[in-house]
Amino acid sequence: MKTSLVVILFFYFLGFSSSEDSQSDSCSSNFTLPGITFNATSLKCVSVWSSEDFILRYQQLGPSLWNFILSAPNTNSYVGIGFSPDGKMVGSSSIVGWVPSGSGKGAIKQYSLEGTRPSTCLPDKGELSIKNMSIVSQSNRLFLAFQLNTTDQPKSKLIYAVGPKNKFPSSSDYLLSEHRSETSTTLNFATGTSSESEEEEEEKGSDSKTQAKSSTMRNTVLLLNVLGWALVVIFT
Template identity: 35%
Template sequence: MANSRFPVPDSRILVFLYLFSLSLRANILAVADNKDAIVVGINREGNGSALPQGENADVGGSGGYSGVEISELCNIDIQGFLPPPYGNVSGFICKPIWNTFILRYAQRDDHVMTIILSAIYTTGWVGMGFSKDGMMAGSSAMVGWFNKKGQPRIKQYYLQGTRSSQVIHDKGELPLTNVPPVVAIHGAMIYMAFQLKFENHLRQQPIILAFGSRYPKHFHLTHHVDKRTIMFDFSGGSSSVLYVSSREKKNHGALGMIGWGIILPVGAIIPRYFKHKDPLWYYLHAIIQLVGFIFGLATVLLGIQLYNKLNVKNANISAHRGIGIFILVLSILQILAFFLRPSKDSKFRRFWNWYHHWFGRLALFFASVNIVLGIQIGYAGNEWKIGYGFLLAVVLLAVIVLETLSWMKKRSDKTTAPPTFQMNPVQ
């Protein structure tokens, strides 16, 4: 109830409080804009001191920056807060590549590349990885952050797998030079600088960008908030996003393991050990091998799709791809053998049997080799290795048991067969 001595309407009170809050907010922002901290950690171990930003914004997030403002960040003079050689490298190319991530790089004639990655930062960590095939597993990355005490940290990590326990610090395959890496904060941005020396001029390279909002614990990275894989052309500065999900890779591996690792071997076992079930063995063999061929064909098509998305040169991937196509050709020849099967009385039946048997065995052998190679280059993990090892052991055990039973049966038939008598001719 309003006091009669102060007849101020409620609406005026609300307007006054609103204007007061706007004024207070403007003063706070003005004070914050004047506190532009510059901090750098330049030693080899990443020790030093720094004052991190606040803890409420997202690392690498937009932070209220528009696209125009992001591109204008390339005009910031880095000489004022980055030590040599990072501050005085000439010929930097600067490209906004994802979200608020900005990449500066310069590549010399001796293949030494200086890289400076920056992003809006509050807490957590920021990382840039170099991948062989566009996938996170098997890549090496540089990661920088400021801990709770404001101390800068920058380390190389080897991403052995997709789990946090498989991200190993102080490991990796990046060819770092003797120039110590640097992590710094300038305003609202974190800057991570390092040098690499490659054997050849770096051109197209899959790189992985990621950030986390929580501090690493004992140098163990927390799970990333977001990540992006892009194909970056260091010779021209262009980039394209690589949309390769782990699900596509798992589907490719699962189809190959089911088709070439289970169905086709089972289909090959039937005609060798169950021919006494005539003509059932023939129809089972034909149907099972047809289903296995469909799975194999789907595996190759999905693999070609993955290869085109990755668009990288890797000897292991090329070998895996070549073996897969070779197996597909052998499988197609086996399908053609079904239509070219001569009659039992034909003089070509013996040659057809050789062709059909040995091409099939050759396809199954290379299929098992390619599955193992795929698990290795895909960094599929121990569960895939154990799973395929178990399946392979079951198939081999079944073959050993069936071969033993077949040998025992043949031997038993020979011993129990009635003796044959030859009558002497009448004298």
């Protein structure tokens, strides 16, 4: 009986660890996404921000129409993707979406990033010709989907951002709070490769090591707790 309980506790720990992994997305996963307004098959896929687990899928449908789907963890924050002329925030147009925890209802808007203050990030404005915007919350991830009309290839300088936790734009003005993390990348649409700027790579590399260390410590504590309970059961 005691041995059975130890086995149950052990597999509970394994199940807890795998549940964290199941919340991730990857370009090798079998991708299906109900609830969007366009066909999401045959999209190219690229990991664009590894430290925040951002995945971008895209497809050119014709001379002037592109499909985009941004996948990111739902950390109860807004997430955004921007098209930039120079890789910087100011002067970019971005698509930002959020789904507050427990609400089931999200919002997605285009913003014109005319400055670094919330009052200069203007909702429902921007240079992008966007249609069929939608946001889907699935498996603890957010999926921002939209179609972009452009006579030229989309700007290759892309920016990404994650907002502060538990703080969303209000329906009174939809102004964005200052992001808690951001990055700038260059995407080669032909090859499907994305690269962060050198400064971003150095900073994110440090962050990734910190996150990996934190995750390892968390899992170690959980394992010790499980083993501790197992020993209590065996010797009582």
